[in-house]
Amino acid sequence: MIKEYIDINRQRFLDELFDLLRIPSISADSAYNEDVVKAAEFIKAKLIEAGADKVELFPTEGHPIVYGEKIFDPSLPTVLVYGHYDVQPAVPLELWDTPPFEPTIRKTEVHPDGAIFARGACDDKGQVYMHVKAFEYMMKNNKLACNVKFMIEGEEEVGSPNLGPFCIKNKEMLKADVVLISDTSMIANDIPSIDSGLRGLSYVEVEVTGPNRDLHSGVYGGAVANPINILAKMIASMHDENNHITIPGFYDQVLELTADERTALNKAPFDLEAYKKDLNIGDVWGETGFNTLERTGIRPTLDCNGIWGGYTGEGSKTVLPSKAFAKISMRLVPNQDSHTITEIFKKHFESIAPAGVKVEVRPHHGGEPVVTPIDSVAYLAAEKAMETSFGKTPIPTRGGGSIPIVALFEKELGLKSVLFGFGLDSDALHSPNEHYGIFNYLKGIETIPYFYENFAKMKAN
Numbered sequence: 370m371i372k373e374y375i376d377i378n379r380q381r382f383l384d385e386l387f388d389l390l391r392i393p394s395i396s397a398d399s400a401y402n403e404d405v406v407k408a409a410e411f412i413k414a415k416l417i418e419a420g421a422d423k424v425e426l427f428p429t430e431g432h433p434i435v436y437g438e439k440i441f442d443p444s445l446p447t448v449l450v451y452g453h454y455d456v457q458p459a460v461p462l463e464l465w466d467t468p469p470f471e472p473t474i475r476k477t478e479v480h481p482d483g484a485i486f487a488r489g490a491c492d493d494k495g496q497v498y499m500h501v502k503a504f505e506y507m508m509k510n511n512k513l514a515c516n517v518k519f520m521i522e523g524e525e526e527v528g529s530p531n532l533g534p535f536c537i538k539n540k541e542m543l544k545a546d547v548v549l550i551s552d553t554s555m556i557a558n559d560i561p562s563i564d565s566g567l568r569g570l571s572y573v574e575v576e577v578t579g580p581n582r583d584l585h586s587g588v589y590g591g592a593v594a595n596p597i598n599i600l601a602k603m604i605a606s607m608h609d610e611n612n613h614i615t616i617p618g619f620y621d622q623v624l625e626l627t628a629d630e631r632t633a634l635n636k637a638p639f640d641l642e643a644y645k646k647d648l649n650i651g652d653v654w655g656e657t658g659f660n661t662l663e664r665t666g667i668r669p670t671l672d673c674n675g676i677w678g679g680y681t682g683e684g685s686k687t688v689l690p691s692k693a694f695a696k697i698s699m700r701l702v703p704n705q706d707s708h709t710i711t712e713i714f715k716k717h718f719e720s721i722a723p724a725g726v727k728v729e730v731r732p733h734h735g736g737e738p739v740v741t742p743i744d745s746v747a748y749l750a751a752e753k754a755m756e757t758s759f760g761k762t763p764i765p766t767r768g769g770g771s772i773p774i775v776a777l778f779e780k781e782l783g784l785k786s787v788l789f790g791f792g793l794d795s796d797a798l799h800s801p802n803e804h805y806g807i808f809n810y811l812k813g814i815e816t817i818p819y820f821y822e823n824f825a826k827m828k829a830n
């Protein structure tokens with residue numbers, strides 16, 4: 370039935386998603402504030418069309434939150450669908466083969482049926498829109514045996530600064546049994562998987578200041594500390610020869626997996642050669658004693674995300690710069706705490722700076738790691754739904770990315786989440802040429818109604 374519905378409506382499902390993808394809802398750049406609101410209005414209109422009630426844009430100090438619901442009977446189980454309609458910046462534009470906000474379909478090796486190329490195609494507009502279309506189908510065909518609430522935000526890509534307070538203020542409205550989120554990846558199109566955890570994040574910006582002005586690099590070079598040289602060395606020193614992070618205490622809270630848990634994690638198929646080929650790298654890199662799945666799933670990391678300072682214009686300008694800057698992210702695993710990690714980073718960073726420079730560490734947004742249960746009714750409903758649509762049992766995996774609000778759902782709303790993602794890690798999220806497989810988009814729409822059906826039945830028993 371759902372398959373027929375998808376066949377009949379395939380083109381319209383694509384056209385509507387394309388309309389959403391054309392709106393450049395970049396949350397990080399205030400030049401796009403109006404477009405962010407347009408994307409919110411678009412989701413609102415489509416939720417109303419599909420049959421949701423009480424659909425509203427809740428304004429925040431930042432971008433609005435779209436809320437809508439369909440309550441059949443308060444005694445039925447309730448699913449809270451969370452996702453985000455904002456996207457990452459698309460720069461540098463010249464690295465895109467087609468413009469980021471003019472969606473186009475192209476075939477790729479892993480998407481032989483075609484993929485939609487656009488910023489936000491996979492992260493997260495394509496995945497959010499699957500839920501809107503699955504809801505439309507269930508409403509039209511009287512298939513919904515649960516209550517549904519939708520909460521789609523516009524600030525996920527900037528750390529969800531206003532969603533936490535919104536949740537705390539609206540606990541009653543958001544009452545539910547589980548949060549359903551499609552904003553993660555599967556292993557491959559023929560290997561479905563469900564993330565059973567996400568890493569946390571600690572994000573800082575650092576500033577290293579040397580002399581009070583840019584200096585002539587001939588007159589002063591060699592006699593005054595160069596902030597860029599120093600910063601580069603400080604960053605490099607934060608990994609040792611085994612690529613362990615050298616910040617004292619960094620690993621103290623890390624939850625080590627038991628041998629059994631580690632074996633289970635490594636049951637997930639992983640093709641190292643395909644991984645290297647996709648990234649065009651000669652070899653992988655990382656912490657000694659752990660493989661790639663472990664390095665991204667269960668181990669914490671430290672990465673410089675950007676570094677700048679001095680002269681970077683055309684030609685040369687011989688200066689010893691006054692300042693150097695960097696943005697640094699640390700991915701965290703259970704039971705690390707982002708505030709503690711930010712604190713010890715700051716202490717360490719200040720302690721390794723030589724006397725010739727001053728340093729400042731500015732914390733940005735953070736988020737806590739989460740583990741989601743794989744024996745809950747909601748997980749089992751999701752597992753069975755994928756079994757039906759893919760013909761294979763999904764494998765539980767650990768996602769390397771972060772969705773900081775998930776920990777807050779647990780802490781403040783008492784709700785566990787199911788990370789029901791249909792993207793692929795190779796879909797170039799946050800990169801140029803982001804895309805989402807048409808197969809994945811339609812498979813998501815097909816699978817979601819099975820989840821509701823299973824969840825309602827399993828909850829009733």
Ligand code: BES
Binds near residue numbers: 552553770771
């Ligand atoms: N959808 C991603 C997170 C993700 C991607 C998890 C793939 C698992 C697999 C999300 O939109 C994201 O990019 N989160 C940011 C969080 C940050 C901006 C606070 C991240 O992980 O960098």
Ligand code: MN
Binds near residue numbers: 453492493525552
């Ligand atoms: Mn996302």
Ligand code: MN
Binds near residue numbers: 457492798799
């Ligand atoms: Mn993202």
